[in-house]
Amino acid sequence: MKPKRHSASSKSTSMPSVAYLCMEFAIDSKIKTYAGGLGILAGDYLKGAKEGKYPIIGIGLKWKQGYTSQTVDGSGKVVDSFKNHPYDKFEDTGKTVTVTIRQREVVCRIWHSKAFGMSELILLDTDHPDNPDSLITGQLYGWFGEERVAQEIVLGIGGVRALQKLGKEPDVYHFNEGHAVLAALELIRQKREKGMSLSKAREATRKQCVVTTHTPIKEGNESHPHELLQYMGANLGLSVEEMHEIGGTPFNMTVAALQLSRATNAVAQLHAETAEKMWEEVKDRQPIIGITNGIHRGTWVDPRIQKVKGNPDKLWKLHSELKSDLIEFVRARTGVSLDQDKLLVGFARRAAPYKRSNLIFSAGKKVRDALSSGKIQIVFSGKAHPNDDNGKRIVEEIYGYSQTMKDSVVFLQDYDMEIGAMLTRGCDIWLNNPRRPLEACGTSGMKAAMNGVLNVSILDGWWPEACEHGLNGWAIGDEQVAATADKKAVEKQDKRDAKFLADILLNEVVPTYYHDMDRWITMMQQSIKTVTPQFGVEAMLKNYYKKLYKA
Helix, strand or coil: CCCCCCCCCCHHHCCCCEEEECCCCCCCCCCCCCCCHHHHHHHHHHHHHHHHCCCEEEEEECCCCECCEEEECCCCCEEEECCCCCCCCCEEEEEEEEEEECCEEEEEEEEEECCCCCCCEEEEECCCCCCCCCCCCCECCCCCHHHHHHHHHHHHHHHHHHHHHCCCCCCEEEEECHHHCHHHHHHHHHHHHCCCCHHHHHHHHHCCEEEECCCCCHHHCCEECHHHHHHHCCCCCCCHHHHHHHHCCCEEHHHHHHHCCCEEEECCHHHHHHHHHHCCCCCCCCCEEECCCCECHHHHCCCCHHHHCCCHHHHHHHHHHHHHHHHHHHHHHHCCCCCCCCEEEEEECCCCHHHCCCHHHHCCHHHHHHHHHCCEEEEEECCCCCCCHHHHHHHHHHHHHHHHCCCCEEEECCCCHHHHHHHHHHCCEEEECCCCCCCCCCCHHHHHHHCCCEEEEECCCCHHHHCCECCCEEEECCCCCCCCCCHHHHHHHHHHHHHHHHHHHHHHHHHHHHHCHHHHHHHHHHHHHHHCCCCEHHHHHHHHHHHHHCC
């Protein structure tokens, strides 16, 4: 995948070519190769690469069943289901590579597509008649232990071999999270086969690799016992001692990626500070820089917004149309008819405890009364990881409120790109209340802001970089955080933030919406104006090339 030097008009003549390895890619709502924010970023990245004519290719897995389809049954319990999904507009290249897993050769088909507005995406697939382990690429994040390592072998080791099989030689290997770090081990193995020492092979490989870290909770960064990696064949001939040097014990995929990369970025400026503190004991790494995520406007922003943003009346008319579309979407999905004239709040997140999807229900009697009366309406959506019982309890709790407050609280089941796009275009405000500083970025708020939907958010992730309180949205509370993970400190933080949320909603958001529409529309205009240029995927890609890719 080296640049075509004869094409003088192309950016690729002067820019390093990049292979972007990621477990998930959100490219279209019907292609179930994504679970959440990691995949959303990856899909937007490839679309931005196509529009900006950057020499970038994505490498992922062709998940036969994808991520869970998650619904709530008649008794209010979460149900996960998995079904085979079609891959329209992906072509079988007719080529394969093999990887060794549990001392057996596993054949990986190579698929590719340049559809959906992407630069190019290569997907590897183990659903092959010659494989005893044909379902390795069955379910995205569906398993742990052996199967997860097997998937990471296919992505990392298989990904490098697939690129080479296709005659592509990227200048940079970009790991979007530590899942893909086995690609670096494969590059080291190939160099050692040519006679290079381990130390020299490791240093040469390091010059080829960069990594983006996302998860600001140590426990969320994947690690594996050395015995398992040796058994699975993920070590590629390296001893336990040599693997320990790279990734510690147990072998931490993020630590290994940090140590085998020449540059590392976090996905927001605050997240960079958090990640630096979190990984400060990892000595053989580069400083973690902040490159804030950006969104692909063509996917997430109504194309009419830019045409009417300067005219208050036309902007409000368009917003009202988008809100009406959302209300009809909700009615078709749930049977609930929301009120066009009442404040409509959107909240859609992966259902993880730190994201506190249910915080609004602990914000006091006045907020609950406003919800009960319909003065505040709220539409929720989100999925819990199939193995996360705590997350499922949050989903079930919110679903329960949607049954007791039927006219004003709605839960849209089986969260996906389509629901996300409808909500971030049609709501009046976008609510985000994670426990600071555990939100890495939160790009859904960018989508909302560019559509003129006002953010009401904790100062976490990207929002501290954009928030002009009372001008383009609102901040919930201050920048104080729980000093430790101590349960009492966390409970105290949750109570403080719930009070702050009540104060903002009842004393600023609600009065402005119902009694000062001119100010509301001015804030919408300011939201579009301040967020659109800074937080698009094109700005992110420019920073990647400036700060990560150019050696």
